[in-house]
Amino acid sequence: xxxxxxLHQTTIGKKVVMALSGLIIVGFVIGHFLGNLNLYRGxxxxxxxxxxLQGLTPVLWGTRLLLLFAFGAHIAAAxxxxxxxxxxxxxxxxxxQDMATDYAARTMYWSGPILxxxxxxxxxxxxxxxxxxxxxxxxxxxGFQNPWIxxxxxxxNIALGFHIFHGIFSATQTLGANHPRYNAxxxxxxxxxxxxxxxGNLSFPISVLAGFVTL
Amino acid sequence: MSxxxxxxxxxxxxxxxxxxxxxxxxxxxxxxxTHMSFLEMLDVVNEDLIEKGKSPIAFDHxxxxxxxxxxxxxxxxxxHGPQKLTTCCQLHMRQFKSGDEIWLEPWRASGFPVVKxxxxxxxxxxxxxxxxxxxxxxTGSASEANEMPIAKAIADHAMDAAECIGCGACVAACPNxxxxxxxxxxxxxxxxxxxxxxxxxxxxxKMVAQMDAEGFGGCTNHGECEAACPKGVSLQWIARxxxxxxxxxxxxxxxx
Numbered sequence: 001x002x003x004x005x006x007l008h009q010t011t012i013g014k015k016v017v018m019a020l021s022g023l024i025i026v027g028f029v030i031g032h033f034l035g036n037l038n039l040y041r042g043x044x045x046x047x048x049x050x051x052x053l054q055g056l057t058p059v060l061w062g063t064r065l066l067l068l069f070a071f072g073a074h075i076a077a078a079x080x081x082x083x084x085x086x087x088x089x090x091x092x093x094x095x096x097q098d099m100a101t102d103y104a105a106r107t108m109y110w111s112g113p114i115l116x117x118x119x120x121x122x123x124x125x126x127x128x129x130x131x132x133x134x135x136x137x138x139x140x141x142x143g144f145q146n147p148w149i150x151x152x153x154x155x156x157n158i159a160l161g162f163h164i165f166h167g168i169f170s171a172t173q174t175l176g177a178n179h180p181r182y183n184a185x186x187x188x189x190x191x192x193x194x195x196x197x198x199x200g201n202l203s204f205p206i207s208v209l210a211g212f213v214t215l
Numbered sequence: 216m217s218x219x220x221x222x223x224x225x226x227x228x229x230x231x232x233x234x235x236x237x238x239x240x241x242x243x244x245x246x247x248x249t250h251m252s253f254l255e256m257l258d259v260v261n262e263d264l265i266e267k268g269k270s271p272i273a274f275d276h277x278x279x280x281x282x283x284x285x286x287x288x289x290x291x292x293x294x295h296g297p298q299k300l301t302t303c304c305q306l307h308m309r310q311f312k313s314g315d316e317i318w319l320e321p322w323r324a325s326g327f328p329v330v331k332x333x334x335x336x337x338x339x340x341x342x343x344x345x346x347x348x349x350x351x352x353x354t355g356s357a358s359e360a361n362e363m364p365i366a367k368a369i370a371d372h373a374m375d376a377a378e379c380i381g382c383g384a385c386v387a388a389c390p391n392x393x394x395x396x397x398x399x400x401x402x403x404x405x406x407x408x409x410x411x412x413x414x415x416x417x418x419x420x421k422m423v424a425q426m427d428a429e430g431f432g433g434c435t436n437h438g439e440c441e442a443a444c445p446k447g448v449s450l451q452w453i454a455r456x457x458x459x460x461x462x463x464x465x466x467x468x469x470x471x
Contacts, residue, residue, distance in 0.1 A: 006464065007460070007461065007464040007465075010423050010424065010427055010460065011393075011423075011426075011427050011432070011433030011434070012423055012433070012434075012456070012457050012460050012461075013460075013464070014433065015433060015434065015457070016457070016461060081432075081433045081435075084391075084432055084433060085390075085391035085392075085393075085432035085433060085435070087325060087430070087432075088324060088325050088326070088391050088392040088393065088430060088431055088432030089323060089324060089325070089390075089391070089392045089432070090323055090324055090325040090392070091237075091323050092323070093289060093292060093320055093323055094226075094228075094239065094318060094320060095289070095291055095292035095318040095320065096292040097291065097292035097293050098439065099293065099388065099438075099439055099442035099443060100437060100438035100439050100441065100442040101390065101437040101438065101439060105435065105436070105437045105438075106437075108435070166436075169436070170435070170436040172454075173434075173436045173450065173453065173454050173457070174434075174436065174454075174457055175457065175461075176454045176455065176457045176458030176461065177454065178450070178451045178453075178454030178455070179451075180451070183451065
């Protein structure tokens with residue numbers, strides 16, 4: 001007989017940690033995307049928005065600490081579950097056919113590390129080592145005019161789209177929000193949210209590359 | 216009209232015991248009637264092997280009418296084979312064509328050690344039940360069925376979970392070899408009924424702890440278990456199990 005474990009020690013508890021931390025990050029990603037739409041209002045608007053955020057020091061650092069905590073918890077729980085899950089199969093099947101797994105679910109262990117690398121690159125590029133400190137609009141436009149940099153952002157955001165599609169859907173299941181009345185909408189809602197964010201984010205480098213947004 | 220008979224090539228996982236590394240063996244199954252069940256086809260192959268003085272293919276079976284949960288093997292990469300909502304004893308050979316190659320493997324999971332060939336030890340599922348999948352009140356002699364009113368909708372809903380026959384196909388199909396669907400069905404079934412209320416929180420905590428202790432993986436919400444389940448047990452029960460566990464863990468009035 002096993003003594004009952006505290007929540008975070010169970011596989012379900014670890015998934016709850018992943019779901020809650022993932023939803024915090026998705027919430028930030030939505031806000032980040034909406035703020036970035038200022039790019040289309042022009043140089044002054046985007047730079048003013050960035051300075052406004054810089055001025056809110058406690059909020060800025062509170063958000064940064066919360067995100068750091070969420071990322072840490074998300075990655076730690078993912079690693080713990082991954083190492084357990086890879087051992088649980090034992091020997092591999094010679095033949096295996098997926099019946100229900102979609103592309104996003106199958107590639108979570110790939111899209112996750114890709115996103116981590118992308119986030120590190122993104123922070124270095126715009127936050128930690130910007131080419132022109134304080135000139136956000138110029139950094140964005142000059143950065144995305146380079147097709148290599150733009151393609152890093154395009155790949156990163158496609159990985160983001162797949163990751164948060166399975167993530168949002170999966171989080172509702174993990175947090176027990178499965179109900180006959182709205183089950184049919186869960187997958188659709190996850191598709192709608194992740195598609196809106198991904199297409200919106202992809203529009204930034206593409207608009208610059210296409211010459212719609214210039215210095 | 217003469218009946219078409221099938222000639223099939225079987226690639227069967229043979230393993231002499233838990234510590235044997237195991238290997239595939241190829242056998243021919245000739246003159247198979249399409250009216251046979253999959254297990255009857257294996258019976259024919261085994262009679263042939265016995266006549267040749269070879270060891271027959273070991274596989275689990277009992278009721279052969281799709282309700283006991285004993286039989287189970289991975290047929291061409293799919294638990295219980297190609298037909299939905301069907302155990303392999305109820306899978307008929309009309310699902311196959313003459314000339315087909317069929318790969319047969321046991322359920323592969325650390326929690327299900329192979330006993331021999333296609334037979335695995337599924338007693339991990341029994342231990343999950345023993346951890347809390349019961350009601351420990353004394354019921355005495357058979358009581359009046361309608362003594363405790365249960366709404367028809369609730370009774371039907373609980374029955375949807377109780378349909379689980381414990382065959383282990385969910386574990387076999389899951390990319391993480393997780394027993395979540397099985398454990399969820401058992402926790403949910405009792406949590407819906409009035410008799411299950413007294414031990415509801417302890418049950419969720421103990422059964423989940425036992426599920427983890429058996430070395431099964433965690434749920435990643437892929438849905439393979441639901442697709443493989445011969446009884447159509449739904450993913451919604453895993454969401455309910457998650458709710459039950461979180462509720463039990465945050466509540467203070469539990470004895471464990």
